[in-house]
Amino acid sequence: MIICKFVNKYVILYVNLTLHTENLLTFIKKMKTAILLPYYFKKIGIILIPFGLIIWCLTQLGYLNDVVRNQNGHANSLYSPILIISFFSFLIGFYFLVFVKEKQEDEFITNIRLLSFQRASFLQFVYFFLAFLFMLLFKKEPSVDAGLEMFLIISILSFWLFYVLHFNISLFLIKKKANEEQS
Amino acid sequence: MKNRVKEERQKINMTQQELADEIAVSRQTIFAIETGKYIPSAILVLKIARTFKKKVEDIFNLEKGD
Incomplete structure (x- = not known):
């Protein structure tokens, strides 16, 4: 009876330990990929990078002057938002490409x-x-x-x-x- | 570390993709293991041995420099 209790105690301990180790391993595995984004973000990144870069370059080089500048040559209210949106599109797209699974x-x-x-x-x-x-x-x-x-x-x-x-x-x-x- | 993954796989007419699906990795991983470009973790080694129903030592062997 005593031996049975002893064995039983150790079986329970072993099962608990195994379950704990399993959970720990799953946790570590999840942690490793925790900051990675799902695979479909790769396609979004591939679209965002050239979109942001092209718009930013065109604006900076003056090809979009008809849209972003007044007749007297001063930047209008669209100039800054276009630059900011295009730059952040590029940056976010790049982030997606770097951290995608x-x-x-x-x-x-x-x-x-x-x-x-x-x-x-x-x-x-x-x-x-x-x-x-x-x-x-x-x-x-x-x-x-x-x-x-x-x-x-x-x-x-x-x-x-x-x-x-x-x-x-x-x-x-x-x-x-x-x-x-x-x- | 030398391994006999390719030989064991071919013995049972298994493709790289089938082995990859069996142990839940990509086909590139199987290719990299077979060509010695990548040394798998203990978990993967045990999974491979279990798939081939062999002992780990029958498939993976240490080399002199290891």
């Missing part, structure tokens, strides 16, 4: 994601280092605030750009090789 998100994809993050951070560091070196040697430092602002924006975006390119190219190449082997 793959169709089947598994540990290999997570591994490529991590590798891409590491390489992107390294390349950003190289970019930063070379850009400062260039400025130091050739004295081409951004003399006005706008130049410095642009340099910092590019250096921030370059990380995400490297990441997106590295991740998608790696996936594309592995898919291509897998398809070649199958055919």
